[in-house]
Amino acid sequence: MSKELTKKAVEMLLNGATLVSDPCPYCKGVRIIKEGNAFCVNCGREAKDRNISKDEKPEDGVKESSTLEKLDQKLKDLTDELQG
Template sequence: MRCIIMSNELTKKAAEMLLNGATLLSEPCPYCKGVRVMKDGNALCVNCGKNLK
C-alpha cells in the first residue's frame, strides 16, 4: 500500500509541475525507466521519485 500512496503523491506533484510550466521528458528515468517531468533544471521521476538534474 505504501508504494501506491507514494505513487499518488508523486503523480500529484508531477501534475502540479506540468500545470506550472514543466515538460515531459522523452528520456525515461535511468533507474526505473519511469516517466520524468522537467522544471527549472530538475527532472522528477513520477514512478520512483528520484530527482535528477
C-alpha cells in the same frame, strides 16, 4: 506510482514543467523537467546530471568519431555496390 507522486507531477505540469523524452535512469519511468530539475513520476527520484562544459570533451569522443567514420565508409561502399 503513489498518489503523492502523481499529485506532484500534475502540479509541476500545470506550473509549466514539460515531459522529458529520456526515461528515468533508475526505473525507466516517465520524467518531468522544470528549471533544469528532472523528476521521475514513477519512483520520485531526481537524476543527478553531470554538466559538461563547452571546453570539456567526453572521454569517448575519439571512439565516437572513429565509429562515425566507419559507418560513413560502409555507406559509401554499399552505395558503390548498388550503383555498380
